[in-house]
Amino acid sequence: MALTLARVVQTCSAYPSQWDAWTVDGHYLYLRYRHGVGSVERYPGADIDTWDGDESELLAEWDDGTDGGTIELADFLTAAGLQLAPGAEESAG
Template sequence: MDDVIVRVVETCVSHPSQWDAWTAGGRYLFLHYRRGFGTVEQHPDSDPDSWTAEAWETGLSRTVKEWNDGTDESTMTLTDFLTAAGLRLAPDADVSRR
């Protein structure tokens, strides 16, 4: 997996913590953390309408990483999420909120 994130958009500023992210290799990743569960999903693009059953069946959409940290928390900083997911933020990454 391409693990360097070059662009991140925070899509929820409350609960749960979630972001749209793009890697240096051009992959789109959906980052989500809720009730102690973190997931990194790869999808064709950031439009949830493209995350179809066919995309999952053909591997265009897939779960890249998931974990349970044993808490019931629903918020996490981007830095902590990326560390837990084994991802790195590029030094010149574009980080914003929707």
């Protein structure tokens, strides 16, 4: 079953593509795509100072072989096995 996102904020639309995201149950995820590699990481919160704890986890990673640096959110979600909740909030940071 795919993780469902309630809120997604694009923090970089250039190289690399990246987003802050929150699941429907409140977990923070960091989504990043660079050099054709996408990753989904779970952290305690959006504050980078909290990212070294035991709650941090790599949930998904893939290499599409393109060496690309940008990707649309819909394509990223498909590749990562994520989905948006109905009425999910999407914005640029």
